[in-house]
Amino acid sequence: MSVIEHLVHTEDENQLRSGIRDLLTERVTLAALLARIETDEPYDPKLWRVLTEQIGAAGLAVAEEHGGSGATWRETAVVLEELGRTVAPTPFLGSAVLATAALRAVDTVDAGPLLTDLAGGRRSATLxxxxxxxxxxxxxxxxxxxxxxxxxxxxxxxxxxxxxxxxxxxxxxxxxxxxxxxxxxxxxxxxxxxxxxxxxxxxxxxxxxxxxxxxxxxERAEAAVATAIGTGAALLASEQLGIAEFCLESTVAYLKTRNQFGRPVGSFQGPKHRLAALWVSITQARAVARYAAACVAADDPDTPVAVAVAQAHCSEIAVRAAEECVQLHGGIGFTWEHHPHLYLKRAKADALAFGTPDRHRATLAHLVDLPA
Structure with a gap:
């Protein structure tokens, strides 16, 4: 597969994206999110059942012999990107990525039945x-x-x-x-x-x-944990991409309708320049996130470099996009009743997950033999 093919979604991946987006648009509303974080039930069990039992999202990276669809981590990354766009309350990352990656790497008789249960949504797990x-x-x-x-x-x-x-x-x-x-x-x-x-x-x-x-x-246990963490870091970049994309889109939409001095705020030069710069950064983030997912899916030798680049870049872009979303929404962006704070918190938390951007830059320097 060429580099360009790594970065462009296939027709099947685009269809999967469309189906997941339609589902999340219908079921994950701002009002529902705000209501759920006030309860003792952090995740939406009905949404999780639809994702796992009807769509089969939890089994995308699981072989058909274990009840999965026999797809790859690329398709799983598509789902994570859409989940990031809605900060959907599901245990997808822990169960469909971390635990599944560890069990796939173990590949023993004892791991098989659990992997089958995870793929079918009958149980959930995490590392x-x-x-x-x-x-x-x-x-x-x-x-x-x-x-x-x-x-x-x-x-x-x-x-x-x-x-x-x-x-x-x-x-x-x-x-x-x-x-x-x-x-x-x-x-x-x-x-x-x-x-x-x-x-x-x-x-x-x-x-x-x-x-x-x-x-x-x-060594098999060590390798399984290392594989799971590496896969989680690679695919988290897709979630961070989804966060950044939605923050940009929702901010642009808001600035088209918010008026000051008789003109839409989006017509002023300052917001235009900030959002244009953010758009460029998100385009770059899209490339590195998709490349990292493709490398993990193909077990490419370039995977450690791809993961380090993706996390070093996407973590910071997601945070910056969420910060711009808060600031450019003006006063309403600082309220609990609006969505920006949910995205900023998810972006900041993701930036600390699987290592900070600085940690990944140091790793990258070591991998490509940059001098100290």
Missing amino acids: AVSFATAPGARFPDGVRADGDSLTGTATSVVDAGTADVLVVAVGSAEGPALYAVDTDQVGVHRRPVVSLDLTRPLTDVVFTGATGVPLARG
Whole structure:
């Protein structure tokens, strides 16, 4: 596949995008989002059922033998871009990306049934490591195993609050390991974290003698966690792209209708220049996000570089787009009743996920042998 083919969506991907956008436009409204963040139920279970059971979005990257569609991470990235445009309250990132990527990498008999359940939406899962864990970080050791009994804490885990299963990175006397742990047992305690993004809460998970099923040990466990984190970082760039796109579009639409001095605000030179510069940056972000997704899908040797570039660029562009959205909406942009604050919080939280932009720039410098 050429570089140009990496960056252009196929007809199937465009059809998937259209279907997901229509669904989210209908079901994810500003009023519903604002109402949900005031409740103890952070995610929309009806939306999740439609995404998984009717559309099959959770199984896009899962092989047909496990009940998936046999597509690739490219298609999953299309879904994440659309979810980013609406900051949709679903556990898609944790279940359909992180846990699924880890289980795919493990590829054992014990992982197969769980992967099938995730693909069909019968259960949800996430990778029980800190959301801030960056590609290339050392294997997490906050949870320890004594036989099949786990003790310790995994902090700031994304999508853990509603997960049915946790794929847990574990340290043991025999070395690194990966366990599948059902969350409905007395040895698993979930404590909500006060997080910036109210549409995607984080959770500390405390294990006190919880039992789990070992999925992998040693190098295979390390490789599975590394693959999951790398895939998560690559595809998060698509979500950040969706955030930036919607912030730009909604701001342009608002400035066409908001008048000052008898003219639309969008006709003034200052806002025009700011939004034009943002449009250029988003165009660049679209290229690097799609390239990162394509590299992960093809297991391309350039994947580490593509991921570092995507996260270094898309994180900052999403935040800048959300900041411009708040500022150029004027007074209404600073109110709780309008949408900009939801996008700014998601963008800021995403910029800290899987490593900060500075961390990724340092990684990139190392990968391409730039001198210190």
